[in-house]
Amino acid sequence: MNLGAKLSILADAAKYDASCASSGTSRRDSRAGGIGSTTGSGICHSYTPDGRCVSLLKILLTNFCVYDCLYCINRRSSNVRRARFTIDEVVNLTIDFYRRNYIEGLFLSSGIIHNPDYTMERVVEVARKLRAEHGFKGYIHLKTIPEASSELIDQAGLWADRISINVELPTETDLSVLAPEKNLSRIEKAMAHIRGRIDSVKAEKKSKGRAFAPAGQSTQMIVGATSTPDVDILVRATNLYLTKSLKRVYYSAFSPIPDASARLPVLRPPLVREHRLYQADWLIRFYNYKAEELVNSSRPNLDLNIDPKLYWALSNPDHFPVDINSAPREILLRVPGLGVRNVNRLLVIRRWKRIGMLDLKRLGISLKKVSPFLITLDHLPPRSERFESLLNNREKSLQQELFDDWPGKSDNGTKFPYAG
Amino acid sequence: MKRLDFEPTFKCWRETARAALSAELSPEAISWSDGEATQLFEPMALESNQTRYNVPKRFMEVAERVVCHRSQGRWDLLYKVLWRITHGERHLLEVFSDVDTAALYKMDKEVRRDVHKMRAFVRFRHVVQEEEAWYVAWFEPDHHIIRINAPFFVDRFAQMRWSILSADECAHWDQRHLTFTDGVRREHAPNRDEVEELWRTYYSTIFNPARVKTSAMLAEMPKKYWRNLPEARAIPELLEQAPKRVENMIKASDAKQEAEIGKAVVPAADLDLESLKKAAAGCEACPLYRNATQTVFGEGPLQADIVFVGEQPGDQEDRIGRPFVGPAGAVLDRAMMEAGVVRARCYVTNSVKHFKWELRGKRRLHQTPNARDIEACRPWLEAELRLLKPQYLVCLGSTAANAVFGRPTKVLQNRGKWMESLYSKQTLITVHPSSILRARDPEQQEKAYGDFVNDLRLLVR
Ligand code: SF4
Numbered sequence A: 001m002n003l004g005a006k007l008s009i010l011a012d013a014a015k016y017d018a019s020c021a022s023s024g025t026s027r028r029d030s031r032a033g034g035i036g037s038t039t040g041s042g043i044c045h046s047y048t049p050d051g052r053c054v055s056l057l058k059i060l061l062t063n064f065c066v067y068d069c070l071y072c073i074n075r076r077s078s079n080v081r082r083a084r085f086t087i088d089e090v091v092n093l094t095i096d097f098y099r100r101n102y103i104e105g106l107f108l109s110s111g112i113i114h115n116p117d118y119t120m121e122r123v124v125e126v127a128r129k130l131r132a133e134h135g136f137k138g139y140i141h142l143k144t145i146p147e148a149s150s151e152l153i154d155q156a157g158l159w160a161d162r163i164s165i166n167v168e169l170p171t172e173t174d175l176s177v178l179a180p181e182k183n184l185s186r187i188e189k190a191m192a193h194i195r196g197r198i199d200s201v202k203a204e205k206k207s208k209g210r211a212f213a214p215a216g217q218s219t220q221m222i223v224g225a226t227s228t229p230d231v232d233i234l235v236r237a238t239n240l241y242l243t244k245s246l247k248r249v250y251y252s253a254f255s256p257i258p259d260a261s262a263r264l265p266v267l268r269p270p271l272v273r274e275h276r277l278y279q280a281d282w283l284i285r286f287y288n289y290k291a292e293e294l295v296n297s298s299r300p301n302l303d304l305n306i307d308p309k310l311y312w313a314l315s316n317p318d319h320f321p322v323d324i325n326s327a328p329r330e331i332l333l334r335v336p337g338l339g340v341r342n343v344n345r346l347l348v349i350r351r352w353k354r355i356g357m358l359d360l361k362r363l364g365i366s367l368k369k370v371s372p373f374l375i376t377l378d379h380l381p382p383r384s385e386r387f388e389s390l391l392n393n394r395e396k397s398l399q400q401e402l403f404d405d406w407p408g409k410s411d412n413g414t415k416f417p418y419a420g
Numbered sequence B: 001m002k003r004l005d006f007e008p009t010f011k012c013w014r015e016t017a018r019a020a021l022s023a024e025l026s027p028e029a030i031s032w033s034d035g036e037a038t039q040l041f042e043p044m045a046l047e048s049n050q051t052r053y054n055v056p057k058r059f060m061e062v063a064e065r066v067v068c069h070r071s072q073g074r075w076d077l078l079y080k081v082l083w084r085i086t087h088g089e090r091h092l093l094e095v096f097s098d099v100d101t102a103a104l105y106k107m108d109k110e111v112r113r114d115v116h117k118m119r120a121f122v123r124f125r126h127v128v129q130e131e132e133a134w135y136v137a138w139f140e141p142d143h144h145i146i147r148i149n150a151p152f153f154v155d156r157f158a159q160m161r162w163s164i165l166s167a168d169e170c171a172h173w174d175q176r177h178l179t180f181t182d183g184v185r186r187e188h189a190p191n192r193d194e195v196e197e198l199w200r201t202y203y204s205t206i207f208n209p210a211r212v213k214t215s216a217m218l219a220e221m222p223k224k225y226w227r228n229l230p231e232a233r234a235i236p237e238l239l240e241q242a243p244k245r246v247e248n249m250i251k252a253s254d255a256k257q258e259a260e261i262g263k264a265v266v267p268a269a270d271l272d273l274e275s276l277k278k279a280a281a282g283c284e285a286c287p288l289y290r291n292a293t294q295t296v297f298g299e300g301p302l303q304a305d306i307v308f309v310g311e312q313p314g315d316q317e318d319r320i321g322r323p324f325v326g327p328a329g330a331v332l333d334r335a336m337m338e339a340g341v342v343r344a345r346c347y348v349t350n351s352v353k354h355f356k357w358e359l360r361g362k363r364r365l366h367q368t369p370n371a372r373d374i375e376a377c378r379p380w381l382e383a384e385l386r387l388l389k390p391q392y393l394v395c396l397g398s399t400a401a402n403a404v405f406g407r408p409t410k411v412l413q414n415r416g417k418w419m420e421s422l423y424s425k426q427t428l429i430t431v432h433p434s435s436i437l438r439a440r441d442p443e444q445q446e447k448a449y450g451d452f453v454n455d456l457r458l459l460v461r
């Protein structure tokens, strides 16, 4: 099989992983030798017609797999065409693409061949060759296999910028039904091990040792392959952020894969669910919301029609309106239509002048969105039926929103769920 | 109003602005001209002046980028902001909502975006010039950013020789020095590269035709960049084929939902062989049962220490309801006898328990079971092996090998040696007896049969 044919099989098999970030790592350049650089913020080198950013060469070393995870196109019972790259093929492809400025680096994962250690050894060897033999300074993300030995995971962390282990599904039950060979506690243990390594290497940073996965670890959860509600997903994510200090949890709407197993749902979950989860995740991490404020046992799923920040505001009318000229930061952050960046700017402006509607407009803030919630120098929202109209308009606004920005997945692009 | 003439560089602007400030020229009194715009006003000369003005560092950083902006208004705007900063509004840049501040930041943002897009969309092409490898790119920036952006490419590609050509200005790096030359025409840039085909393959593969969203792509990668992006050539075709690809995907998955019902469900873990067999007789877990006569379950004593796994029942087995009773079974019997394997110590079964076939003329022609058929039926095989706990496991042919090893496993490369499989530490792979029947000539057949017997001899050693 020629290289092009392999590439199309093994890139196709890798595209179901949502992660594409190439940011947040240490700064490096190649002035002293080698090739490549990182600046801390990633670059999207291209965009496909589905609007997704192309930052890394995202491929599988092989799509042969001895496991049988039902949601996965590479599971052993699937009838897909199989291929396998040699280690040098991946190394050379990465360098060839990088030299031409097509990519920021490599995201490598693999189906499991023979056994987890055998597979992991090969994945690590690709990274080692790139770093040690080619002096590659670009970004490397390695997907690690929780069942692989901790020595191999340690090596992966020494060569890679980011390592990830996919938790795949939010609960143990989900896993046992759909990924019989996988085991939640083993996954968690491997993640805890990685966190330990990251922390201890960071602590002894002065010792001039090599950094351990400087861009941290991330994971991915498949959403909608089982009936697990958003509350379980978000609580799990919150725990992962806390206990494993993950950099990022990716939510991937289960998409019916070619040659799917009949134990999976026939229908894809609405894509907007994935979008809502990203929004909620964002609110939890950067806006100080607690998962329980957005979903709980009596309301286990996020509203698909309305974004979670607006939903929270509408269901807590007694918190509003807030005075833009005196409210503290954490209160301003809860105003629908105000993002982190604009809140920060408003706080600075406030030192010099009293803020009116024109100021908001010049910052590019949508007056329509914020006006029901804010008191400004020259605006006091009318009390009555303030929120009714918003609720009535929500279907319309959903369509508008989907049209406007979708989805806030990339670390690199500017399309965050709450960019401004 | 007076006109100030100066070179359009940051340094020149800074000096001229300093002179203007010390002459107390208000922004309304002068017009800035870098020679590009039509000249309406009288020129005016200024004394160069060494007065130092203390302006926030932030302003200088922003100004250095804003001078790269292509808009003519940038000079006036910069001076206006500078004037206000030095005339009682030192904090002006912190009032983000001020008209002038907002305009300045807007220009700054546009330049920064352009810088970022250049880092993203420059595409080098490999050429050999005077026996040296060079990487050459053609880029069309919106603003005058080649110079401020070049150090980024030096950091990244310090050990390559490269040139970035544009109509404004060109940057060159020869592994040691960064130099700039005048702008050139696009024809000066190379027009192909050997790796671009692979890159297009990658780009086309990762696109998901079910999620077409060109507005998002265009927002980040406007059409003006396309003609210099090798991968963009694939876009029209990708978009054109998308509906068809989605349709095919849906068709395939409908057909599959039809075709697949699931995995065999084994009633309880502690059944004996006889009840297992009865349960399997009613199995309808996959569509194969529909066209077959009956389930053909394994056969042999519970104490058997050797288990043979074949592929699936054939025409005769299907009608009689017992495994290995047709022509292939006869070959197996004979070979076992010759190798000294006692039939009574063996259990024989198949990877798939129903006969899969297609009609050819009047004959039911055997069809090889695929991975999905094997998976559907695996629970039966697993249940049998759980009860039998065989010391030796023999895979007859590749279907059995795939089933027992759980992955594609080649017969000819692995035959005749002990290996560890999913179900037994001592697993032997050999050919399926039916392959001996299909041999091209008697000579071949004899050899194939001899090899087969030899493999089986391993069981009695
Ligand atoms: S182990 Fe990974 S590649 Fe293999 S089937 Fe499971 S998810 Fe797919």
Ligand code: SF4
Pocket (backbone or CB within 6 Å): B263, B264, B280, B283, B284, B285, B286, B287, B288, B289, B295, B352, B353, B354, B376, B377, B378, B380
């Ligand atoms: S082939 Fe196996 S799984 Fe399919 S119906 Fe027959 S016994 Fe059941």
